[in-house]
C-alpha cells in the first residue's frame with residue numbers, strides 16, 4: 563500500500579505529525595488485509611527529506627504513530643518502507659539516483675527479501691500511476707484508488723496509459739474487499 567492519498571489524506575508534504583490523518587476506513591482495510599492472509603506493507607516516497615522540508619526522524623515518528631493507530635484498531639502493518647531520496651534536489655546522502663524511489667522497485671525488493679513476499683501474487687494499491695508502475699515493475703498487480711490523486715489520474719491521464727489498472731476502486735477498503743483473498747486463491751489452485 564501507498565501511504566499518502568491511499569492510507570492517509572493527501573495533504574501535500576506531511577511536515578508535521580499534526581498533518582498526518584488516516585482515512586476513516588484505513589484501519590478496517592488493513593485488518594481485512596491481515597485476515598485475508600496477505601502481508602500488509604506500506605511503501606512511500608518521502609522526498610521532502612531530500613528537499614530539506616523535514617527531517618528523516620519525522621518520517622519515522624509518523625510511521626510509529628501510524629503503526630500504533632493500526633494496532634489500537636486490531637490491524638497489523640507487517641512492514642513500512644520509505645524512500646527519502648530525490649535524484650536532483652538537496653544534498654548527499656539524500657540527493658541520489660536511488661533504486662528505491664517509486665516506481666523503481668527497491669522498496670518492494672527489500673520488503674520481499676525481509677518478509678519473504680511473493681511479489682507475483684502481491685498487489686500494490688495506490689492513488690498514482692507510479693504506484694501501478696511499481697506493481698508492474700516487480701510483476702505484481704496494481705490497484706488504483708480514487709482517493710488522493712486517484713480521481714484526477716483517472717480523469718486526465720488514464721486514457722493515455724498503455725496499460726490500465728488491474729483494479730480500480732473508490733478507496734482502499736473497497737480495493738481490499740475486491741482483491742481475492744490468499745486462502746481462496748490457494749483453494750482454487752489446489
Ligand SMILES: [Mg+2]
Pocket residue numbers: 564565566567568688689690710
Ligand atoms: Mg499517494
Ligand SMILES: [Zn+2]
Pocket residue numbers: 645646647660661662663
Ligand atoms: Zn530512494
